[in-house]
Amino acid sequence: xxxxxxxxxxxxxxxxxxxxxxxxxxxxxxxxxxxxxxxxxxxxxxxxxxxxxxxxxxxxxxxxxxxxxxxxxxxxxxxxxxxxxxxxxxxxxxxxxxxxxxxxxxxxxxxxxxxxxxxxxxxxxxxxxxxxxxxxxxxxxxxxxxxxxxxxxxxxxxxxxxxxxxxxxxxxxxxxxxxxxxxxxxxxxxxxxxxxxxxxxxxxxxxxxxxxxxxxxxxxxxxxxxxxxxxxxxxxxxxxxxxxxxxxxxxxxxxxxxxxxxxxxxxxxxxxxxxxxxxxxxxxxxxxxxxxxxxxxxxxxxxxxxxxxxxxxxxxxxxxxxxxxxxxxxxxxxxxxxxxxxxxxxxxxxxxxxxxxxxxxxxxxxxxxxxxxxxxxx
Amino acid sequence: xxxxxxxxxxxxxxxxxxxxxxxxxxxxxxxxxxxxxxxxxxxxxxxxxxxxxxxxxxxxxxxxxxxxxxxxxxxxxxxxxxxxxxxxxxxxxxxxxxxxxxxxxxxxxxxxxxxxxxxxxxxxxxxxxxxxxxxxxxxxxxxxxxxxxxxxxxxxxxxxxxxxxxxxxxxxxxxxxxxxxxxxxxxxxxxxxxxxxxxxxxxxxxxxxxxxxxxxxxxxxxxxxxxxxxxxxxxxxxxxxxxxxxxxxxxxxxxxxxxxxxxx
Numbered sequence: 001x002x003x004x005x006x007x008x009x010x011x012x013x014x015x016x017x018x019x020x021x022x023x024x025x026x027x028x029x030x031x032x033x034x035x036x037x038x039x040x041x042x043x044x045x046x047x048x049x050x051x052x053x054x055x056x057x058x059x060x061x062x063x064x065x066x067x068x069x070x071x072x073x074x075x076x077x078x079x080x081x082x083x084x085x086x087x088x089x090x091x092x093x094x095x096x097x098x099x100x101x102x103x104x105x106x107x108x109x110x111x112x113x114x115x116x117x118x119x120x121x122x123x124x125x126x127x128x129x130x131x132x133x134x135x136x137x138x139x140x141x142x143x144x145x146x147x148x149x150x151x152x153x154x155x156x157x158x159x160x161x162x163x164x165x166x167x168x169x170x171x172x173x174x175x176x177x178x179x180x181x182x183x184x185x186x187x188x189x190x191x192x193x194x195x196x197x198x199x200x201x202x203x204x205x206x207x208x209x210x211x212x213x214x215x216x217x218x219x220x221x222x223x224x225x226x227x228x229x230x231x232x233x234x235x236x237x238x239x240x241x242x243x244x245x246x247x248x249x250x251x252x253x254x255x256x257x258x259x260x261x262x263x264x265x266x267x268x269x270x271x272x273x274x275x276x277x278x279x280x281x282x283x284x285x286x287x288x289x290x291x292x293x294x295x296x297x298x299x300x301x302x303x304x305x306x307x308x309x310x311x312x313x314x315x316x317x318x319x320x321x322x323x324x325x326x327x328x329x330x331x332x333x334x335x336x337x338x339x340x341x342x343x344x345x346x347x348x349x350x351x352x353x354x355x356x357x358x359x360x361x362x363x364x365x366x367x368x369x370x371x372x373x374x375x376x377x378x
Numbered sequence: 379x380x381x382x383x384x385x386x387x388x389x390x391x392x393x394x395x396x397x398x399x400x401x402x403x404x405x406x407x408x409x410x411x412x413x414x415x416x417x418x419x420x421x422x423x424x425x426x427x428x429x430x431x432x433x434x435x436x437x438x439x440x441x442x443x444x445x446x447x448x449x450x451x452x453x454x455x456x457x458x459x460x461x462x463x464x465x466x467x468x469x470x471x472x473x474x475x476x477x478x479x480x481x482x483x484x485x486x487x488x489x490x491x492x493x494x495x496x497x498x499x500x501x502x503x504x505x506x507x508x509x510x511x512x513x514x515x516x517x518x519x520x521x522x523x524x525x526x527x528x529x530x531x532x533x534x535x536x537x538x539x540x541x542x543x544x545x546x547x548x549x550x551x552x553x554x555x556x557x558x559x560x561x562x563x564x565x566x567x568x569x570x571x572x573x574x575x576x577x578x579x580x581x582x583x584x585x586x587x588x589x590x591x592x593x594x595x596x597x598x599x600x601x602x603x604x605x606x607x608x609x610x611x612x613x614x615x616x617x618x619x620x621x622x623x624x625x626x627x628x629x630x631x632x633x634x635x636x637x638x639x640x641x642x
Contacts, residue, residue, distance in 0.1 A: 083551040090552040096545035113554030
């Protein structure tokens, strides 16, 4: 019953989503999402537009109500509480600073709502501005600040009242590349100093990889995978994760036999042994997720998969060459090869490429969770 | 090719020039003429004035018929502006911040007084008001002026609300404000210049209104435009030039303030 859940022992999770569903009439924006975010964790919700990541954000913040399912903050059911009652800090992409208030008053807003004494407010604001590196700018108005400075004010404002959870909606999207890299470093530093739980929403996978402890990948309203960036990259659990997140090439294959974690597949008329990213059915349709760095010009001995194709384009990027080829039976394949000075790869020539199958993982269309995995339900 | 381009830019310069000429001839010249005439010290209209003096202005301000008309215009204009703003402001919020169906249709409805031809509308109002005994009643006039002014409120405040991002209210709510507190403390606060500008536009719309007051004002309701109209009908008293000048200057200043607020 409802009451019982609220009295469960504290599971140590800052945020928990249980079977969260959100539909707009016929359209299912979220289909039964289950997610647990640990205290102090930096979790990124990553996905393309329309994947449901923004819907999750709005539901957790309290701007919209769920169709069904529950949202728990530190163990309490907040599914139907107003945003004010949830006490969550939030940072938007467009900063949303109050234009008619100074930096000081912006940061003070949440404290004023909570009726902190003037002195306590002043001390806390000074502390926050120091934390985000804006000491001395308290009297400025938002329009007198640069984009990066405005974003820092937004951050200081969200953290001022000491929320246990901070939500960030693509906060670095409006900044140019240089600034984005710097702000990301600032975010990591602030996260380390405060240990606030951070749920960060973005479509940028590089950002996700550099910032997060774990990444939750959303696809078409469902949570496809939750894991550390390293695991998601080296052991993708589905076709979507392999291509959208890791950017691997996908080569169709057919599963012959399985043996624990390993599988024997038939691919391009060759038989190879690869690791399985998820539990697959025998003779089901599968793909080999091949990182572009796992493709080279020389044979890999016994663990080799040969691809024949024609070169389309070769981009010289300093240390490496990014080669795009059309492979028979597959389509476009991208390989990243070390540039050794003397190499000259002509366009539109026949080429033989070799895949190191030790670095390849087999995946299927549907994401499945491995037993004992460290994903959403751990 | 080059000759054609030259011809085209020549035509454009002529178009610009004729535009300026038209505004100057049909607007500035009569306005200046009236203002010059208002400083004539003679009891009849003669251009250019032989004698200069403040006679017309003294006559205007010391004549209770005229000062009463000014006061009457205020007693109609203020309530009309308050009513128009009071209805328009929540309407704008509903149009912009809610999920109501048929919002487009509602907005068109709110703007319709701009489209309907004035005299036809006034006649319709006359027949309608006659049924419910609102002819010659200030309340009837206030109501019609409020309706005429409503589109301006919707347009001016609507444009301003569009410029205020919704996230401001949302972030205020995450910081602990209730939805109402966020709307009033943040959005409304930021809308104050636009609301001020809308109020002024609404007031001027009523103050300058000369058609409705003739149809439904009856014999008793004499606002300033009606007084001017009556005066012109019965023969031209030169003090009318003073009335016109004062009206133009005051309206001009007030509008400039409103435009400044709107651009905030």
